[in-house]
Amino acid sequence: MKISDILIMGLKSLSRRKARTILTVLGVVIGSLSIIIMRSIGYGMENNFETQVMQQGGLTTITVSTYGDIFDDDGNWVDSKQQKLDNKLVEQIKQIEHVRAVSPVIQMDAMLMSGRYQGWVYITAMDMDSFDDFEFPGLIMGEYPTPQDSSTIIFGFNTPYDFWDTASRGRGRNTKEIDLQKDKLILKFQGYPTNDKKKEFSLPLKNIAKMEQTNGEFDYNTYMDMEYFKKIYLKYCNTLSLENRKKAIKVLDQYQQIKLNVDNIDNVVGVQDEIKALGFQSYSQMQYLQPLQQASQTLQMVLGALGAVAMVVSAISIANTMVMSIYERTKEIGIMKVLGCVIKDIRKLFLFEAALIGLLGGVIGIALGYISSWLINKFGQPLFGALMSGNWMYDMENTSFSIIPIHLPILALCISVSVGLLSGYFPARRATKISAIEAMKTEG
Amino acid sequence: MNDKAETIIEVKNAKKIYRMGSERICAVNDVSFTIQKGEFCCLYGASGSGKSTLLNLMAGIEKLTSGQIIIKGKSIKRMNEKNLAKFRQNNLGFVFQSYNLLNSMTALENVELPLVFKHMKSKLRKRMAKDMLVKVGLGSRIKHKPKEMSGGQQQRVGIARAFVGNPEIVFADEPTGNLDSKTSKEVMDLIQEMARKNHQTIVMVTHDRRLAEYADKIIHIFDGKVEKIEIKKEGPGEMPFEENAADHLAKEEPVTAILQEQPVTG
Numbered sequence: 001m002k003i004s005d006i007l008i009m010g011l012k013s014l015s016r017r018k019a020r021t022i023l024t025v026l027g028v029v030i031g032s033l034s035i036i037i038m039r040s041i042g043y044g045m046e047n048n049f050e051t052q053v054m055q056q057g058g059l060t061t062i063t064v065s066t067y068g069d070i071f072d073d074d075g076n077w078v079d080s081k082q083q084k085l086d087n088k089l090v091e092q093i094k095q096i097e098h099v100r101a102v103s104p105v106i107q108m109d110a111m112l113m114s115g116r117y118q119g120w121v122y123i124t125a126m127d128m129d130s131f132d133d134f135e136f137p138g139l140i141m142g143e144y145p146t147p148q149d150s151s152t153i154i155f156g157f158n159t160p161y162d163f164w165d166t167a168s169r170g171r172g173r174n175t176k177e178i179d180l181q182k183d184k185l186i187l188k189f190q191g192y193p194t195n196d197k198k199k200e201f202s203l204p205l206k207n208i209a210k211m212e213q214t215n216g217e218f219d220y221n222t223y224m225d226m227e228y229f230k231k232i233y234l235k236y237c238n239t240l241s242l243e244n245r246k247k248a249i250k251v252l253d254q255y256q257q258i259k260l261n262v263d264n265i266d267n268v269v270g271v272q273d274e275i276k277a278l279g280f281q282s283y284s285q286m287q288y289l290q291p292l293q294q295a296s297q298t299l300q301m302v303l304g305a306l307g308a309v310a311m312v313v314s315a316i317s318i319a320n321t322m323v324m325s326i327y328e329r330t331k332e333i334g335i336m337k338v339l340g341c342v343i344k345d346i347r348k349l350f351l352f353e354a355a356l357i358g359l360l361g362g363v364i365g366i367a368l369g370y371i372s373s374w375l376i377n378k379f380g381q382p383l384f385g386a387l388m389s390g391n392w393m394y395d396m397e398n399t400s401f402s403i404i405p406i407h408l409p410i411l412a413l414c415i416s417v418s419v420g421l422l423s424g425y426f427p428a429r430r431a432t433k434i435s436a437i438e439a440m441k442t443e444g
Numbered sequence: 445m446n447d448k449a450e451t452i453i454e455v456k457n458a459k460k461i462y463r464m465g466s467e468r469i470c471a472v473n474d475v476s477f478t479i480q481k482g483e484f485c486c487l488y489g490a491s492g493s494g495k496s497t498l499l500n501l502m503a504g505i506e507k508l509t510s511g512q513i514i515i516k517g518k519s520i521k522r523m524n525e526k527n528l529a530k531f532r533q534n535n536l537g538f539v540f541q542s543y544n545l546l547n548s549m550t551a552l553e554n555v556e557l558p559l560v561f562k563h564m565k566s567k568l569r570k571r572m573a574k575d576m577l578v579k580v581g582l583g584s585r586i587k588h589k590p591k592e593m594s595g596g597q598q599q600r601v602g603i604a605r606a607f608v609g610n611p612e613i614v615f616a617d618e619p620t621g622n623l624d625s626k627t628s629k630e631v632m633d634l635i636q637e638m639a640r641k642n643h644q645t646i647v648m649v650t651h652d653r654r655l656a657e658y659a660d661k662i663i664h665i666f667d668g669k670v671e672k673i674e675i676k677k678e679g680p681g682e683m684p685f686e687e688n689a690a691d692h693l694a695k696e697e698p699v700t701a702i703l704q705e706q707p708v709t710g
Contacts, residue, residue, distance in 0.1 A: 005560050016548055335544045338505055339605075340533030341561045342526055436505050440544055 001345040010352040017325070021357065024314075024321040028361020029368065031307075031314035032416045036369030036409065038303035040402040041376070045296045047403050049289075059265050059285055060100075061134060062272055064089070064258040068281025083280050085255040093260055096274045098267040101133030105257035106229060113186040113202075117163035117176050121155075121187075121222040125229035126259065133261045137218055141180060142209025145225045153187070153205055154223040155180065157213040180208050189236045192244040201236040311415060314361065315423040322354050322427035326434075333431050334439025343432045350431050354424020355417050362416030366409040373402040452613065452645050453479040453502060457511035460497055460668075471497040473668035474511070479661070481612070482643040484636065486659035488650060494668035495649045496617055502647065503536060503615050504528045515613070533562050537606030539635070541618035543598040545590040545605075551577060552586040555604045562609065576604040580634060596627035600634065607638050614639065616648040620655060632658055 001009075014021045070079045085104070093102050103126040112119045126134070128145045136144070136154075145152040165174035178185070185205040194200045211218055230252055237245045262271050268286040275282045326333070333346060376384075377400050384401045460472040471494040479485045487495040500506040502513055504520045513520045516535060523531060537558070538544075545554045552573050559569035577586050580600040590598050599619060606614050616635060620628035636658055639646045648659065656662045657676075664671040 001560055002563050004566070009560075013548065331544075332546050332548070335546060336557070336561075337529070338503070338532070338538055338544075339558045339561060340529050340531075340536070342529045344526070345561070437500060440540070440542075 001341065001348075006345065006348050006352055010349055010356060013325070013329075014353055014356060020321055020324070024317050024357050025361045025364065027314035027317035028358055028416050028419070029365045031311040031419070032362045032365030032412045033368050033372070034310040035304075035307035035415065036366060036404065036412050037372055037376075037402065038307040039408055040369070040373050040404045042300035042303055043403040043405055043408070044401045045300065047400070049293060049296060059289070060262045060268060062260050062262060062268060062275070062282050062284040063105075064093075064260075064275060064280050064282045066254070066256050069283065070281055081281065085258050085280075086253070089278070089280065090255075090258055092278055093258060093275065096271055098263050098271055099260050100263045101130040101261040103127040103130040103134070103259050104226065104255040105259050106226065106251065107256050108233075108251070109190070111188045111190055112160055112163070112178075112205075113188060114163055114176075114178055114183045116166050117178070118166050119160050119163035119178065121160055122220075123153075123224055123229065124221045125224045125226045128225035128227075130259075130261070131223075134259065135261075136223070137212045137214045139209050140212050142207065144209065145207075145228065149207065150225040150228040152207040152209050152225070154209040154211060156211050156221045156223075157219040159220065159222050160185075180210060187232075189233070192240050192248055194239050195241045195244075198239045201239045203232055203235075311419055314416075315419045318354055318357055318420055319423035319427060321357070322350060322424045323430075325353070326350070326427050326431045329431075330434055330439045330442045333434050334436045334442070337434075337436040338440065347428045347432050350428035351421055351424050354420040354428070356420070357424075358417040358420020359413070361420075362413040365416065366412055369409070369412070370404060373404050376402040450481040451478045452481040452483075452516060453647070454514040455498075455502065455511075456514070458498070458501060458508055458513055459510040460494075460501060460506065461509045471668055472501065475665075475668070475670050476511075477663055477670060477673060479645060479647065481645055483661055484639060484646045484648070484659045485661045485663065486648050486650060486656045487665055488653070488656045488662050489665035489671075491651055493665045495651075495665045497668075498665065499615055499617055499647065499649045503538070504532065529561075533558065533609070535612050537609065537611040537614040539599070539602050539606045539614065539616040539619045541621035543590065543595075543602045543622075545598055545601055547590050550587050550589055551582060551593070551601045551604075554590070554601055555608050558605060558609045573604070573608055576608045577601070580604045594627075595623050596630060599623060599627075599631050603631065603634055603638065607644075610642060611644065613645045613647065616646060618650055619648065620650075620652070628652075628655070 064083070064085060066082060066085060067080050068083050069077055070081060087104070090102055090104055093099060106125045108123050108125075110121050110123050112121055128150060131144060139154070142152060142154070144154065160178055160180075162175040163178055165176070185208070187203040187205055189201060213219060233252065234249070237248045240248055260271070262268050265286060268284050269290060272282050272284060272287065336346060337343070380401050455478070456476050458472055458475045459470070462469045462471055473494075475498060487498060489495045497506065501508055502515070502520070504523065508521050515531075518531070520528070520531075545551075546557070549557070552570070555573035555576055556569050559572060564572075574586060577583060580603055582597060582600055582604070585593060585597060590601065593601070599622075603619075606616075614635070619635065620631050623631060632655060635646060635648075638644070646659075648655070650656055660676055662674040662676070664674065
């Protein structure tokens with residue numbers, strides 16, 4: 001038989017048994033619909049996770065701090081311990097596999113003066129070589145430090161905060177927004193009184209840069225190259241009395257933090273374990289995100305399983321339909337055999353019918369899937385809001401709870417057609433095994 | 445009608461044994477005969493004599509226990525299912541007692557069916573099927589389903605289906621078994637007429653002596669064995685029925701012209 005004849009015959013015999021065909025197709029519709037809905041909610045969650053995480057930024061960054069927090073297995077804070085962070089540790093961490101970049105970090109408050117206005121910055125000094133690796137954002141003003149000129153100070157998007165008038169006091173302090181382009185800035189360190197015999201340290205800032213908005217931690221910090229920072233800090237120390245100088249200079253010996261960057265999100269926790277093996281506590285955003293991610297993966301698996309159960313039920317329903325169809329058409333099959341129909345064609349005929357049921361169900365299921373996805377996104381917020389409460393990853397305002405990526409309908413179609421083929425296969429094989437003589441004797 | 449005696453079917457020591465539980469029933473017991481091309485051959489015997497089984501063996505629908513059946517020089521026994529199906533497509537036509545039409549299909553679709561299996565183009569096979577139906581006198585009923593037709597009409601559809609592919613051999617298993625005598629005669633005349641025009645070989649099974657009279661050769665089967673073979677000198681005046689009512693059916697259409705159009709497939 002030609003393919004076109006098989007198609008026509010299959011279509012005719014399906015349309016002849018309308019009620020049953022519709023019911024079977026309905027089964028597949030429910031199956032593929034539930035797969036699409038379940039998966040699309042899963043994708044919605046994943047997507048949320050990713051966008052939220054992107055906004056947090058620095059997911060591959062691990063921080064080892066002087067005061068390392070210790071957590072138990074459930075993520076509850078137990079204790080914190082003081083750890084000594086020095087160049088030796090930096091070198092050790094560099095040896096760990098998957099570590100892309102390591103930089104010691106010194107953080108220090110500094111004062112900024114602009115005329116009679118005063119402000120504060122929190123300077124984070126890091127190796128300028130590692131800026132790229134830590135995915136420093138683009139600049140809207142100035143340039144990153146270079147080996148030739150490392151004196152740049154880089155303000156995060158939200159810094160510097162407003163300066164206030166040193167002359168005014170009390171509640172009604174005058175504040176002033178600083179224009180980095182125009183206003184002249186002078187940097188000063190505080191904490192120790194200046195040696196009476198020496199001139200107070202003050203550094204006019206010439207090289208200023210500013211970052212783009214990232215909605216992450218970069219926005220609130222101010223950055224500097226480590227070597228340059230050490231240089232100016234030593235200058236500052238030299239203006240102090242001998243006693244204070246010794247205290248102040250200790251800051252440079254021990255880092256407040258060591259930041260390291262890992263090549264892949266999946267390796268973050270592993271690297272943290274290795275650092276722990278060295279005897280140091282570390283911190284990363286991943287360690288908080290991972291349990292959440294796992295919880296959402298579990299939920300997705302449960303959803304996926306529900307979809308699969310629906311699909312299995314529809315597979316059984318297709319198989320049932322095909323078996324019934326064969327019983328009904330036993331005589332027909334016998335006649336066709338005697339008239340010279342090749343067995344392969346009979347099998348093809350039944351397989352085509354089963355596949356067509358799958359295809360029809362799949363297509364309708366996909367159409368309904370898109371509609372329900374839209375409905376979920378439009379009206380599902382109360383339900384999902386309750387379901388996801390306490391999950392800070394969900395930005396309730398702008399969330400799509402259900403996302404259908406283009407491969408999902410294709411996948412659903414493939415599944416429903418192959419469910420059709422699979423559940424049609426054994427009945428089809430049965431059909432070919434019927435003896436023509438016996439088949440013709442049956443009533444039909 | 446055909447002078448040179450060319451053997452088309454050869455049955456050699458054919459044997460068919462059924463197992464019914466522990467019992468073995470020998471339905472066809474060491475049967476041998478030959479059928480010539482263009483011959484109208486009748487397997488005549490009482491019910492249960494094994495004549496239908498013999499027909500099924502010849503058609504390759506049932507497997508021989510031992511012996512050989514050679515059709516057109518090919519041993520049926522040696523062919524696998526696929527080749528057998530192809531062989532049936534190209535060489536055999538079937539008329540059944542219970543018509544065996546597909547109830548879900550119209551008369552036209554039923555007649556078309558053997559051509560569908562032969563991968564024939566839709567347009568051509570529709571025309572051939574339609575012409576065939578007109579020829580058997582059902583030109584006005586091509587869109588009807590079997591359930592909407594009388595027994596005689598259904599059998600005519602069956603005949604149209606058997607002859608539409610212009611097979612060399614047509615097997616007819618009690619073709620008039622479910623029909624009254626008037627319709628039986630119409631149907632028999634039709635089969636005879638069709639076969640004669642194209643020198644087709646007919647193998648018919650019957651228990652009705654009057655039907656057997658249509659044949660050139662009557663093979664009497666008794667208890668699974670050939671009792672005797674009766675060769676008749678065929679003549680047009682020998683019609684066993686009284687009336688000649690069905691004759692006009694065959695005269696209506698130029699049968700040969702249509703049948704010659706058919707391409708030879710396989």
